[in-house]
Amino acid sequence: MSTFVCSPDPAADFAQIRRFNRLVSQRIGALDQSYLKRGRPLGEARLIFEIGSDGADLRELRDRLGLDSGYLSRLLRSLERADLVTVGSAEDDARQRRAMLTETGLAERAVYDRLSDDLAGSLLAPLSPRDRQRLIAAMAEVERILVTGAIxxxxxxxxxxxxxxxxxxxxxxxxxxxxxxxxxxxxxxxxxxxxxxxxxxxxxxxxxxxxxxxxxxxxxxxxxxxxxxxxxxxxxxxxxxxxxxxxxxxxxxxxxxxxxxxxxxxxxxxxxxxxxxxxxxxxxxxxxxxxxxxxxxxxxxxxxxxxxx
Amino acid sequence: MSTFVCSPDPAADFAQIRRFNRLVSQRIGALDQSYLKRGRPLGEARLIFEIGSDGADLRELRDRLGLDSGYLSRLLRSLERADLVTVGSAEDDARQRRAMLTETGLAERAVYDRLSDDLAGSLLAPLSPRDRQRLIAAMAEVERILVTGAIxxxxxxxxxxxxxxxxxxxxxxxxxxxxxxxxxxxxxxxxxxxxxxxxxxxxxxxxxxxxxxxxxxxxxxxxxxxxxxxxxxxxxxxxxxxxxxxxxxxxxxxxxxxxxxxxxxxxxxxxxxxxxxxxxxxxxxxxxxxxxxxxxxxxxxxxxxxxxx
DNA sequence: GACATTCGCTGACTTTAGTCAGAGATATTG
DNA sequence: CAATATCTCTGACTAAAGTCAGCGAATGTC
The missing domain is CATH 3.40.630.30 (Gcn5-related N-acetyltransferase (GNAT))
Known part of the structure; x- marks a missing residue:
């Protein structure tokens, strides 16, 4: 292992990060969005995903997705109308409410799961087994370090x-x-x-x-x-x-x-x-x-x- | 180097990719967006970025950003009003038009460049020198392989x-x-x-x-x-x-x-x-x-x- | 030179995203 | 029990994003 740990050229590092950001948001971000839309506004799709199979408190959803209380309410109403979600009161505090996916909603979420796997597959498909392995390893490394930095x-x-x-x-x-x-x-x-x-x-x-x-x-x-x-x-x-x-x-x-x-x-x-x-x-x-x-x-x-x- | 090249568990690979996608679009995508806004609609900001210092044909811009012809036209009008962009006819074909950044526009783009570097810096800042080096290397690897796959x-x-x-x-x-x-x-x-x-x-x-x-x-x-x-x-x-x-x-x-x-x-x-x-x-x-x-x-x-x- | 085609522009429109103030129900506190 | 706080919902709004048809100028084709 080399002994110098600082990159010789910070500008080159920045350039690398920018290329990476650009590529990833283009290739993955864009695909992700179109995959996850399914003819539905992105906000609703993310909501279905975020509610998850166990349901979620509205408080939590707002925090995680950064939504305005009124906006979230409206989105949920729309999903309720489509019979994908039910919103009920929490047991201990009737002010708080909890969103749950219906049968249909769960099925819809399963589709999103599969599409997400398809997206992953489409990234791997054109690669040689060796490159696949390397890609996964490099992604794991990026993830590990980014998360570390966020702690x-x-x-x-x-x-x-x-x-x-x-x-x-x-x-x-x-x-x-x-x-x-x-x-x-x-x-x-x-x-x-x-x-x-x-x-x-x-x-x-x-x-x-x-x-x-x-x-x-x-x-x-x-x-x-x-x-x-x-x-x-x-x-x-x-x-x-x-x-x-x-x-x-x-x-x-x-x-x-x-x-x-x-x-x-x-x-x-x-x-x-x-x-x-x-x-x-x-x-x-x-x-x-x-x-x-x-x-x-x-x-x-x-x-x-x-x-x- | 290990001899088996296929990952033992494709589902684990998918999960890794999904985690990566999620993390990266959250951490980088979101930051990117807020950084790049500068009180301007995102569409206009991306446009300034995409026109670049040499200018670009409208055709090209539409392709790259996936914009409707009318919509692009309107965005450019708005940037022209702000004196950031000029749109002129191409030399060889007067139907085609070409967008160029003005002085002001170039300065604005330079600011975006600097913000982009700041974003890169904010990712590196909390890391140890060793992790920085690793992050850059892993990003380069991900980029290399993704691009390879897209050829x-x-x-x-x-x-x-x-x-x-x-x-x-x-x-x-x-x-x-x-x-x-x-x-x-x-x-x-x-x-x-x-x-x-x-x-x-x-x-x-x-x-x-x-x-x-x-x-x-x-x-x-x-x-x-x-x-x-x-x-x-x-x-x-x-x-x-x-x-x-x-x-x-x-x-x-x-x-x-x-x-x-x-x-x-x-x-x-x-x-x-x-x-x-x-x-x-x-x-x-x-x-x-x-x-x-x-x-x-x-x-x-x-x-x-x-x-x- | 007539005709079709390409290119960008404008007007009119819809959808999505997001904000804000306040109403109404429920809980907590003194 | 009254006052206060919390939580969600609704109505009214704005901004941004995106779509579509058709116009007019420039170009290519027969």
Whole structure:
């Protein structure tokens, strides 16, 4: 692998991206549109697609498609008239409404699915098997990296809904992976527990990684005193793994620690979490003696900050 | 490199393509649109972009953007009113008209160019240098393969405008590459000359490779008698090289020869054309003694058909 | 030179997309 | 229970996109 990582010519990169954008929106965008129309306004077609087989709340549809409330209402009326959709009230809140596809609507959606496959097929058809394989691989790569770029880290309150959501999944993951199982109530370090046992929130910085508004990972920095911080709860959702997100979270937490003037970061980890240990070692964390009584911890790591600033 | 070339699961490939389409049209298409609007209807913006710095015939614009004649006219009127475009008659045919950007229009287009770069930059900005490099490479790969897939081979009359266009460029290429230069008048084999010197067209099958309607390569099969054919004029435009197009042309010509029941294919080539020789050898052509008096030929190749059928 | 054809233009039209204000039903809060 | 907020729907609107028939000028054809 070559050692220089920056492209020698940013203008060439831009040109490549522009060519790509142009080609893809021409070839795929245009085809997509005409394929998906089926003699129906595009807005309605997208709606059928987006409602999906399980139905969807109007709120959700508006958010996802970026539609005006009135406009969406009108589109749904039109689809109702065509007997493709029914709109009913939600059970818990009669103000909210939920759109469902009818039998006919489901059939229509199935057609869209097939057309979408046809489109994919039409891209692959003229290619040699070798090129097909390469195309798929390159598309997967583009997708992976674009999605990676769209993930952003935001500080949130440790007791916010998104933080809670992440922690629940984190704990469920741990319960599966630890040989001894995991019970979040058994040990509470300082801060960042779902219960938050009285530690002031200002002492805990909680980051959530969002992709298109959905949380896909988290990480916390617990400020223990003026010089020492603890890294906790670094977790990445299964569908977001393989993108270096854990490392990104770790870096950001370290940056935050440096901003606060902390000189030492510590963390503990379980023997089952091999990748985590590898990550910490590769980031300059060295194994240190036990510094807490976490029953689930098998290894303790520490890293001095400041020297790398 | 793995030996199996077909993906084990076509449905997974389709799913990958659909995910890609979705992501790209969402992320790039949407951004593109909002970037390119600049408070102007999208149609007008695209038009400014498409007219380009050299101007464009209305015919061409309609084809490229898929616009109705009346609609295009109206869009241009609107741009003329804004002093961005002038529409004048073509020199040779006063019915045809040509749109040109004014000073202001050119400036406007430059802004679009810059915005397009900004968009590219916004995709790269959040990425690590390593991911940037990978993204560019993967985009280039997707582009290369998609374009390759869009190239189609069509039989045309050897004296058609497109065939002539290819041959002119082919001859110009040869003149540059042959040590001894090249004068198409000096030698005329049977068929396929620009002049066509009286050889019945039915004896010559001429293929042109088209990409988006533009010729990007050619190749001919001259049927010499009931059993022997000659491959001639295999050429690929510089901007379409590196996609295996020459091989594709050759394969198609061989298929045509087989359909006609020919048993032997021959061809000659100049010593300067090393890649061509490599191609022919890799396709099973073996060097044979001189069979014609072409003054530019240094090597003669032959391949028996039938055994590979 | 008459005739048909091509090319772009205009007028009249429809459809699609999108916006905004307010009405009406339902839920939440004090 | 009243006030307030939330959610969806309707009516009235605008802008953009697209379609179609026919006109008139320029060109090619017989």
């Amino acid at each position: 952003e880290l935001r500080p949130v309150a440790p007791d916010s809904a998104d933080a809670r959501w992440c922690l629940e999944h984190y704990f469920a993951d741990l319960a599966e992976r630890f040989e001894e199982g995991f019970d979040p109530g058994k040990h509470h370090g300082r801060g960042v527990d779902t219960s938050m046992r009285g530690i002031p929130a200002s002492e805990t910085l909680f980051l959530v990684a969002y992709c298109d508004g959905n949380p896909v990972g988290c990480g916390a920095l617990v400020v223990e005193d003026a010089t020492i911080g603890e890294i906790k709860r670094v977790w990445v959702a299964p569908n977001a793994r393989g993108r270096g997100l854990a490392r990104r979270l770790l870096h950001r937490l370290e940056d935050l620690a440096r901003e606060r003037g902390l000189g030492l970061l510590r963390l503990d980890t379980n023997r089952a979490l091999a990748e985590a240990q590898a990550l910490y070692r590769s980031e300059g964390y060295a194994e240190i003696p036990r510094y807490n009584d976490n029953p689930y911890a098998d290894h303790w790591f520490g890293k001095r900050l400041g020297d790398t600033v | 189609e081979l069509r039989p045309v009359a050897p004296d058609s405008a497109d065939a002539r266009w290819c041959l002119e460029h082919y001859f110009a290429d040869l003149a540059e590459r042959f040590e001894e230069g090249f004068d198409p008048g000096k030698h005329h084999g049977r068929g396929v000359d620009t002049s066509m010197r009286g050889i019945p067209a039915s004896e010559t099958l001429f293929l042109v490779a088209y990409c988006d309607g533009n010729p990007v390569g050619c190749g001919a099969l001259v049927v010499e008698d009931a059993t022997i054919g000659e491959i001639k004029r295999v050429w690929v435009a510089p901007n379409a090289r590196g996609r295996g197009l020459a091989r594709r042309l050759l394969h198609r010509l061989e298929d045509l020869a087989r359909e006609r029941g020919l048993g032997l294919l021959r061809l000659d080539t100049n010593r300067a054309l090393a890649e061509a020789q490599a191609l022919y050898r890799s396709e099973g052509y073996a060097e044979i003694p001189r069979y014609n008096d072409n003054p530019y030929a240094d090597h003669w190749f032959g391949k028996r058909l039938g055994d590979t059928v």
